[in-house]
Amino acid sequence: xxxxxxxxxxxxxxxxxxxHNYQLxxxxxxxxxxxVIKADAYGHGSLPIAKALEAIEADGFCVAVSDEALELRxxxxxxxxxxxGLTEPQDACLHAQKNIDLTVSxxxxxxxxxxxxxxxxSLPLNVHLKIxxxxxxxxxxxxxxxxxxxxxxxxxxxxxxxxxxxxHYATADSSQANCKNYVENQSQFFKEKIDALHLEGLxxxxxxxxxxxxxxxxxxxxxxxxxxxGIGLYGCNPxxxxxxxxxxxxxxxxxxxxxxxxxxxxxxxxxxISYGATYTTEKDxxxxxxPIGYADGLPRSSTGYQVLIxxxxxxxxxxxxxxxxxxxxxxxxxxxxxxxxxxxxxxxxQSLSAESLxxxxxxxxxxxxCGFSPRIPRHYLN
Numbered sequence: 001x002x003x004x005x006x007x008x009x010x011x012x013x014x015x016x017x018x019x020h021n022y023q024l025x026x027x028x029x030x031x032x033x034x035x036v037i038k039a040d041a042y043g044h045g046s047l048p049i050a051k052a053l054e055a056i057e058a059d060g061f062c063v064a065v066s067d068e069a070l071e072l073r074x075x076x077x078x079x080x081x082x083x084x085g086l087t088e089p090q091d092a093c094l095h096a097q098k099n100i101d102l103t104v105s106x107x108x109x110x111x112x113x114x115x116x117x118x119x120x121x122s123l124p125l126n127v128h129l130k131i132x133x134x135x136x137x138x139x140x141x142x143x144x145x146x147x148x149x150x151x152x153x154x155x156x157x158x159x160x161x162x163x164x165x166x167x168h169y170a171t172a173d174s175s176q177a178n179c180k181n182y183v184e185n186q187s188q189f190f191k192e193k194i195d196a197l198h199l200e201g202l203x204x205x206x207x208x209x210x211x212x213x214x215x216x217x218x219x220x221x222x223x224x225x226x227x228x229x230g231i232g233l234y235g236c237n238p239x240x241x242x243x244x245x246x247x248x249x250x251x252x253x254x255x256x257x258x259x260x261x262x263x264x265x266x267x268x269x270x271x272x273i274s275y276g277a278t279y280t281t282e283k284d285x286x287x288x289x290x291p292i293g294y295a296d297g298l299p300r301s302s303t304g305y306q307v308l309i310x311x312x313x314x315x316x317x318x319x320x321x322x323x324x325x326x327x328x329x330x331x332x333x334x335x336x337x338x339x340x341x342x343x344x345x346x347x348x349x350q351s352l353s354a355e356s357l358x359x360x361x362x363x364x365x366x367x368x369x370c371g372f373s374p375r376i377p378r379h380y381l382n
Contacts, residue, residue, distance in 0.1 A: 009259040017252040036230035038064035043369035096122040117159040128164035172214035256343025263289040274318025286329040297372035311348030
């Protein structure tokens with residue numbers, strides 16, 4: 001999809017805020033922090049963010065798929081990169097050559113990967129063993145299977161290195177009692193697995209990591225060798241407001257979404273607006289049109305959500321269209337007036353968060369960010 005640079009709708013990303021969030025957590029926890037920049041850095045733009053973080057010697061990056069890692073290497077990012085998802089065994093040599101760490105979740109995959117690696121002159125392939133402690137996604141649950149993977153690596157250290165062992169938490173972002181109990185269950189499961197594994201004979205001790213943003217924020221005592229910082233890197237509460245952020249973690253939102261009024265007119269009472277005629281004016285009303293719609297990632301269910309224009313909260317009226325939407329204005333505002341959908345209004349100083357827009361649409365900030373399409377240009381504050 002083309003980026004619409006000749007339209008006033010834009011996303012602005014504050015790189016200083018991202019660096020602040022990274023350095024804040026790293027300084028507090030005193031552990032290596034891997035920045036999670038999968039899915040184009042949650043819609044923020046992976047390459048500019050990776051370059052900014054590498055400039056301050058970030059410890060490394062996590063991505064979801066191979067191509068995201070390869071894109072970083074092609075952009076001359078040299079820091080450590082871990083692919084969190086599963087990859088094809090026939091691509092093992094490519095990842096070894098590019099010094100990209102891979103996730104392993106089965107002995108069968110490892111054997112197939114080694115068949116490609118054994119005749120290669122590349123560096124050893126770094127792998128991280130994934131333990132499924134309760135997410136139910138990828139990962140090993142059986143201790144014998146995990147040990148078999150480790151033993152296979154011990155016997156093939158000419159081309160394989162166990163760089164890490166890790167797990168992922170499902171409920172660390174919730175204050176509900178059952179969710180807190182589930183965190184403890186996962187923690188105990190992972191600890192028992194690590195304690196039961198025989199790691200002697202490995203050339204290097206693997207890093208043990210389990211802390212995502214939520215675990216690192218609200219369960220700091222469970223921080224092990226490293227942290228994987230995802231949504232917190234971008235200045236968002238991983239619980240979307242359910243749990244208050246720790247007072248010692250004043251993270252800063254990195255993304256703002258703005259546009260301008262493209263058209264303003266007064267409509268008489270009884271005039272319907274947008275598809276389905278779901279909104280009808282009750283009196284003479286000033287209606288403004290915004291050049292942003294659901295094709296840009298503004299949820300179609302945003303009807304009624306209030307945006308900021310010149311210090312005034314103005315509700316979206318009628319259905320959000322593919323490319324445009326309409327708002328009710330308090331008076332005849334000028335075309336070109338700045339509209340803040342996410343961010344701080346420069347007139348009033350009021351702010352609208354990504355979390356509030358996500359909650360209004362019964363979703364989470366993660367999904368909202370990832371849904372902002374490439375048609376919205378990204379601009380970066382350095």
